[in-house]
Amino acid sequence: MGKRPTFNAPRPTLTQRHINVGRSSLSVGRSGSNPVNSYTHPLSSKQAAELRLLLDELGFQFASRPYTLYFAQKEKLSAAVYGKGPKLLLQGKGIEEFVQFELEPKILGEAKLGYEEVHSPEMFEPHFGVDESGKGDFFGPLVIAGVYVDRGIARNFMDAGIQDSKRIGSDARIHSLADVIRKTHGAIADSVVIGPERYNDLYEKFGNLNSLLGWGHARVIENLLARRPGCPRALSDKFADARVIQRSLLQRGREIKLDQRTKAESDLAVAAASIIAREAFINWLNARGKALCVKLGRGVSGSVKQTARDLVAKHGPAILRQVAKVHFRTAHEIAPESFAAPAPRTEWRR
Template sequence: MIKPPSSFTFKLTEEQIELLRVRLTEQGYDFSDLPYGYYRARKGKGVTMVGLDAYLSGKLVVSGKGAPEVIEFLIEPEITGVAKLGYDEVHNPEAYEPHIGIDESGKGDFFGPLVVAAAYTNDLTAKQLLSAGVKDSKQIGSDAVALKIGDAIVEILGPTRYSVLALGPEKYNELYAKFKNLNRFLAWGHATVLENLLTQHPGCKRAISDQFANAAVLRSALKERGKTIELVQRTKAESDVAVAAASILARAEFLRRMERLGQDAGLGGPLPKGASGHVAALGRKYFAAHGSEALARLSKRHFKTFSEITGEPPITPPNPFRKFSRPK
């Protein structure tokens, strides 16, 4: 059973925080000190418990099973003056209309795959995803939580409402050698998962992705099915529930494959994420023991890190005037 969120965050002014203190005092809340905060207020037990932490930054965190009632009947009408809880369809109706969200994971990681995912949502599934705690995967600090929410997304959407394209390092390197341009490569990946979902939902009119390149690059990568869809590219696209779901699906698959690759390489655990000095040090150690071809089976060959470790020349940037064609 998927649990609804029990924690909510607001940004308040100092005056609003003080007004809230007055109202909470009138309602019999117990106050205590809060590190880096104005106050911590608590009231009730069990299903009625609610806690409010007011920080010096202006952030207010409302938690507990009684949080929705406090937000609906105190914070929104008397403090913020804006009714959002339960009214998101009014403030953001497009989020509940049928559309596809696309995102990827592994783009900036030296080791491991590139994973691109797409999720199709409508009014019902958007509400279910939000209740399951779906948000931008970068805001989920725990890999274990990302994997758990990823499983919930699969349960909610079912097999026909999401598509995942996972390119292990060997396939990634093979395809990058043909594209020799990361934006075109990403556009092809985005177009692939989008086309996959459009076969299941041909009536879908809109798709959203993060802004990684000119929209024309993604448009040119689409086949016939995707030519008429409205493509929306914007910064912080993960604020959209469909993009957030795709983001988590991509991250979850990335994590699973990093674990598998690390175990297969004899590391006793997952490959490290990112492209830090620690990652490069492991790459040098693995190269010294197994050679460049073995390292390429775990990593992205076009990264500068690969050239620095192996001494091989970096992949030459493509001629910008060369005509682009889809790989066979």
């Protein structure tokens, strides 16, 4: 087992914080009177075996749980190690102390909790984060959003619990966090909402989703640069060749450094952008559904297809161009005489 590394800076005390740095994630805090405590971290097979011995030494009681290599609990703290990964999930009370004084020094051999700026310094440097919502949803717009952060803003976002919108199950929580982002001093947010009619026209013009995404990302970056000129870098999730965005940038954005990486939502600016984009997507669906007296669902589920059939029966096939992305195979399934079957997918090559 490794020794605990030391740093000159003292480890901060966490009172309310969500941390998602690298490959680990911690959420510690209170929502009203209900504590919310959870922590995940990938383990090697050796670390999983060492952790089992450590938990036994500490007096944890083991029990069987589905999909786990083992599950152990002591008082109000539980540890589940899942076979896929393996991955550790801690839940309950006392997580911070367990991570700092047991897991990190004795199993992981490195101190991460409280040292976010040591492990991910670029997350605290001035930059834009860009993300989208609605890409995989039949109904609704494609929304691309961007958020500017610096060190102080990133710290405020971390304390507020900003995280990838896909990990937030409540629309009310999305609205609450979006409000926090907009009210954070110094933060700048911008979004481009491409409604279905415009989306369908642009998709036919560009011929593929990656080019459309690149165009939308570029527009958001340009808008942010107009309000925060001189920002040196923009980060987004990796969805295609970065040159797609670069070619779409106008003169103002030609000098900015564009970074793309998988799982970019672990960056606080990108996570904030995902929340802003998701809120705009939710708002559009709710407003348009109310106008049509229907519930416009998300994704491409059976209920979404049934809603599409009902709309076509009432308004005719043309309604789909107003509320849905008609290059989806779903449009052809619902109204085959009006919408052609999509061409077979071709793999993108560099």
